[in-house]
Amino acid sequence: MWNTAPTSLAVVIVVGLLGLTAAWPQESAPPRIDEEIAKQEKIFQRRGADVPGGYITNRGLSGYAELLPSGFCDALGRLGSSDRWLDIGAGAGQAILDYHAAQDDAPSDQKCVRPGPKARAVAISIENRETDKWRERAASLGDDRIRYLSGKRLRQYSPDELGNFQIITDVFGGFTYTEDLSGFVERVLRLLEIGGAFYTLVPGVHLEGGDKLGTWYLTELENAAGRPEKVCSWLKKATCVQVICESKSDWKRPTELINIRKVCSDTSVPRMKLVEFAAGYPPDRRFQVEP
Numbered sequence: 001m002w003n004t005a006p007t008s009l010a011v012v013i014v015v016g017l018l019g020l021t022a023a024w025p026q027e028s029a030p031p032r033i034d035e036e037i038a039k040q041e042k043i044f045q046r047r048g049a050d051v052p053g054g055y056i057t058n059r060g061l062s063g064y065a066e067l068l069p070s071g072f073c074d075a076l077g078r079l080g081s082s083d084r085w086l087d088i089g090a091g092a093g094q095a096i097l098d099y100h101a102a103q104d105d106a107p108s109d110q111k112c113v114r115p116g117p118k119a120r121a122v123a124i125s126i127e128n129r130e131t132d133k134w135r136e137r138a139a140s141l142g143d144d145r146i147r148y149l150s151g152k153r154l155r156q157y158s159p160d161e162l163g164n165f166q167i168i169t170d171v172f173g174g175f176t177y178t179e180d181l182s183g184f185v186e187r188v189l190r191l192l193e194i195g196g197a198f199y200t201l202v203p204g205v206h207l208e209g210g211d212k213l214g215t216w217y218l219t220e221l222e223n224a225a226g227r228p229e230k231v232c233s234w235l236k237k238a239t240c241v242q243v244i245c246e247s248k249s250d251w252k253r254p255t256e257l258i259n260i261r262k263v264c265s266d267t268s269v270p271r272m273k274l275v276e277f278a279a280g281y282p283p284d285r286r287f288q289v290e291p
């Protein structure tokens with residue numbers, strides 16, 4: 001997961017640390033957000049040999065189990081046949097395929113899968129990476145047990161189109177790539193049933209458990225006064241949620257694993273605006289909490 005445009009954001013960060021204002025040198029103007037978003041769209045749409053090595057779209061369920069917060073596997077294993085799982089930013093949907101593997105086609109890592117009926121699952125991806133394997137499995141399961149939706153971002157679905165879910169996952173998907181972080185979390189919370197949980201991770205952030213020197217940050221948040229804010233302290237200000245963060249300071253990029261449980265219906269998230277965006281996989285982003 002290398003990002004493609006680190007230099008310009010480094011200038012922003014240094015400028016920010018020095019407390020200077022609008023000090024972009026003429027020769028390295030800040031990336032224009034709309035141009036960077038257009039570049040990001042092109043990264044999503046790359047195919048075949050053009051797909052950058054770091055843009056991984058086929059992690060299986062064992063990859064999800066390794067990357068997501070510790071309660072994810074048990075929670076998935078407890079779902080029954082009338083429950084629903086949404087994977088936002090599913091790529092090719094391999095994690096759902098592993099979960100719904102046929103008996104004779106079982107993935108080697110069975111730890112998130114219990115014998116017996118499985119939950120319905122929905123995979124969403126901006127670009128269409130649906131495979132023949134997915135189409136065959138969906139047809140053999142029938143009854144829309146697994147659905148693959150593409151061509152839209154999460155924010156473009158109405159709540160009725162998607163319905164409600166007991167579990168929502170996001171592994172290097174919308175949470176890592178969105179330009180509207182607070183809107184994204186608000187939408188996720190609306191789609192969760194009360195008692196349901198969102199499992200995700202975010203790489204290259206200020207960790208709840210403290211930072212390592214020399215870290216290259218990918219997602220930076222600041223409060224309304226312009227001071228650094230940690231992603232977990234921001235999320236903990238949301239209403240009707242319980243947030244648990246597991247800081248991975250020894251990973252190549254310091255990463256926060258995040259579990260958000262919805263505990264009542266009146267959810268709201270402190271709004272943030274995007275102040276910097278540089279396309280990449282993942283992109284560099286800086287957000288500021290709105291006063």
Ligand SMILES: C[S@@+](CC[C@H](N)C(=O)[O-])C[C@H]1O[C@@H](n2cnc3c(N)ncnc32)[C@H](O)[C@@H]1O
Pocket residue numbers: 044055056057058059060088089090091092124125126127152153154155170171172173174175177178
């Ligand atoms: C790097 S791939 C990760 C795929 C998969 N989760 C995996 O780990 O293999 C990023 C995925 O996130 C999707 N994505 C990014 N932003 C999204 C958004 N706002 N709504 C829906 N999907 C999004 C992309 O279309 C793509 O499917």
